[in-house]
Amino acid sequence: MNSIKRIAVLTGGGDAPGLNGVIRAIVKTAISRHQLEVYGFLDGFYGLITNKYIKLEKSNVSGILQRGGTILGTSNRDNPFRFPVKKNGETIYCDVSDDAIKNLENLNIDVLVIIGGDGSLNIAHELSQKGVKVIGVPKTIDNDLSATDVTFGFDTAVTTATEALDKLHTTAESHHRVMVLEVMGRYGGWIALYSGLAGGADVILIPEIAFDYTKIKEKIEARMAEGKLFSIIVVAEGAVEKEGQMVVAKMIEESTDPVRLGGIGQVVTERLAKLVGLETRVTVLGHLQRGGSPTATDRILSSRFGVMAANIAAKGPWGHMVALNGKDIINVPIVEGIKELKTVNPNGELVEAAKSVGISFGI
């Protein structure tokens, strides 16, 4: 028996193009198709914990499909099960999930839709286990969530990285340089692989395939022998040297430095500057990958996700998240989506295709 009358939405974790498309589709579908009321918690879980929210009408989501960002705001570090509280000058972490749940009850929220990545979906699962009806919508520009073929935001990030490679290409060629572009991808090399394929890169370095400087050098020299006095290298931020044992990746992950610029990209560039007789330059794409108007593909995917999320928010199954499977939008238990990361298959068709068009993975 369907007694759902009021739902709430929040967006957690890092920004991703398409968040507004999801919110818009949820609000429109929930109101028009299911006669639900919709609320939005502000700034991710922080708003849930501190009870900051707005009511969402169709007028609130008018004209937001093509805009980057999220009208609800987001925050990276506000886990209700591990919320930072200052006590006697020190930061301690408290479980404030009961307060969060009380906020939902006081506002008569029947279902909470959580749009977020790995971290947010874990919180969704924990809330679910405490009895909250939750719906998950997977979000990561890194595309490394296992339950869905693709996540929204990924296509926009790949497009931005590809445009950057197009720009670097002509300069590399004019100057006979090795140009290194560091892109996102801490655990999965998806952005690097896709943008490298699309941008005509010569070398792609990803976390899934530990690389060897000697092989990169060989590739660059093979190109020079063909009269191509420049090379383009895409490096995922989580790429690792064969001997490196994830050292750099770990260093980055643990870093709290707000202005850190370029980890592995910088390291690779420095090293190649010494190994090959060409000028080398590095560019770190950084936050540009998270912003901007979503591509057509991401607007469509985020809309479809939002529609399905509203549909299952209204009728169940709760505790599920939406996902893309081939051409279909499906729903799967949230616990499925978070159990492992989706990484690039080093022997799969994509990597083989890349090798066939001449791309080296540094091995």
Added chain:
Amino acid sequence: MNSIKRIAVLTGGGDAPGLNGVIRAIVKTAISRHQLEVYGFLDGFYGLITNKYIKLEKSNVSGILQRGGTILGTSNRDNPFRFPVKKNGETIYCDVSDDAIKNLENLNIDVLVIIGGDGSLNIAHELSQKGVKVIGVPKTIDNDLSATDVTFGFDTAVTTATEALDKLHTTAESHHRVMVLEVMGRYGGWIALYSGLAGGADVILIPEIAFDYTKIKEKIEARMAEGKLFSIIVVAEGAVEKEGQMVVAKMIEESTDPVRLGGIGQVVTERLAKLVGLETRVTVLGHLQRGGSPTATDRILSSRFGVMAANIAAKGPWGHMVALNGKDIINVPIVEGIKELKTVNPNGELVEAAKSVGISFGI
């Protein structure tokens, strides 16, 4: 036993962003992976019939991934089984396929790779039945080929149409106008549906769902009642009025007028100008949908198609075409790819999602 030593490539039919990506991947893969020689026939089947060709080396395909068009040229109307010949002032159609096959034999071409749409793949099939080893690569910006989930060029066309909708949006809003955009799609409403979803259209008219002017009027008036004094309508060129019985679509198809502008888009706009109390304007996107640098998605898909085409050209199965199936590149008998068109399911998830975000299909 693999005795393939030399292959040839041609691009047939209308232009599509990604053709160069396919050619590039075929040449690189065929030469580096399979030690084949590669030739390219110029201007589609016309070059095959008249024996116009070039040898393709890796240097010929350097730097072409990001360029629209085809370095081999193409032509729309040169079917070797029905080749137009002038005789006594009249045009008669002759079967010159034996000449075409002789050209292949004289040049010692072992396999012919045909990149083209419905028409070109039919020719591929006929050549195959006469004993030629052919490989097909499906190409249509309309995305209406049944054997493959998506065709390259489609994403670029959708992106161009979406950008057009973004531009029309602000003007429509500022002027309180009904803006109509006519896009490609004679038999399938894919471009209209995708770009309409991505561009936030209010009405989408496609061949698969015969429309009713009264319903469009109701949608526009419902928006006005909400204070939205403008509407955006996307019309596939093959859209039909409920009572219209494909009349317009037929008219367009049979037209030989080189400067025809806007069929159904113009008709819809004229009619709505009389039905609703708002200014109406039409834009026909036309050839802009076929051009431009391919999107990242189309560059990747065309590269993957090209790699697979070279692989099966080298080792078989011949008589097959490449295709995208879910996340995989597969190959299927060409005859599979051409037996029926892939059209939008009027009751499918995509149309339902569009309706959920408020889009009317004029019914």
Added chain:
Amino acid sequence: MNSIKRIAVLTGGGDAPGLNGVIRAIVKTAISRHQLEVYGFLDGFYGLITNKYIKLEKSNVSGILQRGGTILGTSNRDNPFRFPVKKNGETIYCDVSDDAIKNLENLNIDVLVIIGGDGSLNIAHELSQKGVKVIGVPKTIDNDLSATDVTFGFDTAVTTATEALDKLHTTAESHHRVMVLEVMGRYGGWIALYSGLAGGADVILIPEIAFDYTKIKEKIEARMAEGKLFSIIVVAEGAVEKEGQMVVAKMIEESTDPVRLGGIGQVVTERLAKLVGLETRVTVLGHLQRGGSPTATDRILSSRFGVMAANIAAKGPWGHMVALNGKDIINVPIVEGIKELKTVNPNGELVEAAKSVGISFGI
């Protein structure tokens, strides 16, 4: 003595990218620098006549710089000196300017800022002569206003037309076609000349240089002789054949057909289809030229115009309009800006430069 306390703004005539930039700069400057109150009349002069307005605070203009259109709305045909009124089933034109002025007085508007083209600035001048303190901001994507070097919106329109030419280029080349692009410019060939130069056109047809079909044919054939089997032609909508005596342009101007598509572009394409032995195709860019996010150049120019408009609204000289002169923003009497159109000099450096890079003007 400066007694200006409250100003109002309206946007009249056709949409142009940058209108929101002007409004934003006026509101911010008027409030922060001059402590003025700002009102906005809605939908151009229609709002002035019918007393529809909103108060504009800084929050109203937040985030609008990058958006096309105008947050105030606009309308094309609501001249207070010639306002259409239905009487006994007929439309008669009445002078309702006294009502408009009374609305200004009742609202205590000290200065009215009118952002508009030729027509709107003429109304501004007439209001000025009836004692209203007015400030003009020139606006036309056609760039044909004589008092200013450039108008905002022009760079965006040229960019859109150039992108269209880039797209047509590859298709023209692949298919060996003559591609014709019709762009705006009823009296001045600015968009055609600039986009033709930037897009690498082979022929540019503009109102200022009456063309001859024979010469276009010669140019296309000269290219074919060089092995270039395609040509790109840009036609301003006001282009005229040498013998044509503005016939087509007049026809277009007088047309009330809401769905008219392509005047001269279509005519030229039809004619060339008969004259040269190549396929010919036409694309009419139409409303796409008025929309979209303004380019950086237009965002800057519109901001500078708005700042100056607010400054002279606050302190005079009233009856003036802002303008770009070399690198400087200046102000000139409105009457200066409207006395003649700025047209392309057929013997000037720009046309000579175009000829030097091989462009034909059909003469």
Added chain:
Amino acid sequence: MNSIKRIAVLTGGGDAPGLNGVIRAIVKTAISRHQLEVYGFLDGFYGLITNKYIKLEKSNVSGILQRGGTILGTSNRDNPFRFPVKKNGETIYCDVSDDAIKNLENLNIDVLVIIGGDGSLNIAHELSQKGVKVIGVPKTIDNDLSATDVTFGFDTAVTTATEALDKLHTTAESHHRVMVLEVMGRYGGWIALYSGLAGGADVILIPEIAFDYTKIKEKIEARMAEGKLFSIIVVAEGAVEKEGQMVVAKMIEESTDPVRLGGIGQVVTERLAKLVGLETRVTVLGHLQRGGSPTATDRILSSRFGVMAANIAAKGPWGHMVALNGKDIINVPIVEGIKELKTVNPNGELVEAAKSVGISFGI
């Protein structure tokens, strides 16, 4: 009496969008209008010194207008008056200008056209003083050459920086962050000022206006008081703190680190992270500003420059460079163009306009 029969072209210094447009216009104009032969030295002055060149025909420059980079190649550090030579393991700098001039004589080059920035134009001047007929074409994306109103490449760089700001905007807003973008501009703040104006920045830091952290903090806090919990800061790489005495700029200039990332941008971000209670992030745009397809504006300007350069190469005055002056292309003695840098006027209309729309310069 005009005895010029053969000219040569080279591109020196850093890459800039539009170089190919200049080369194309020179070649087309020189051949078609002046019946000259044209050669191109490869890789800037390095090709002149080592006698590496190609003959340039019209076919060489076909289709290059829209491409970034330079088909002739370039290099940053090959001054013929100070050419690095290895001797006994050490690098010494030799004057090899006589060898360069001999190369010109042996190839019968009558005029040498040098497309380059400050450094290249200085070399041009020195060659001129040794009797070589030279023509200069000013090139710098920084726009800091005094003899010309604008340089090509600048508009493209500003467009790239503005697009980056658009992307950062939505993420900044969603996350309540301070986003810092470091752009080029060692001595002139042009790119920062233009892109900051166009991208709706809140703070712009340029070399011409030494900034004060306290004032930036005040601006950010004033925004927070208005409910705007994010800020966008654009920093020119040569920006200086009031107390800083160019320390950072000097450090950068003297740096030979090939992988240096972010000087002042990083410093500012680190400092603000401590000063204000918001997350701060930095992005360094770097080489992306030099690449990509030139904007319509840059394609037109580079074409006009190239036409004029060919005209004065053919007929003189030699020793001059081309320049934009208001709406006109003129030529001025090279010595004029290099005598001082063009910097932003801290009290000029542009800076005042920026302040009027609410932008702080950190003072």
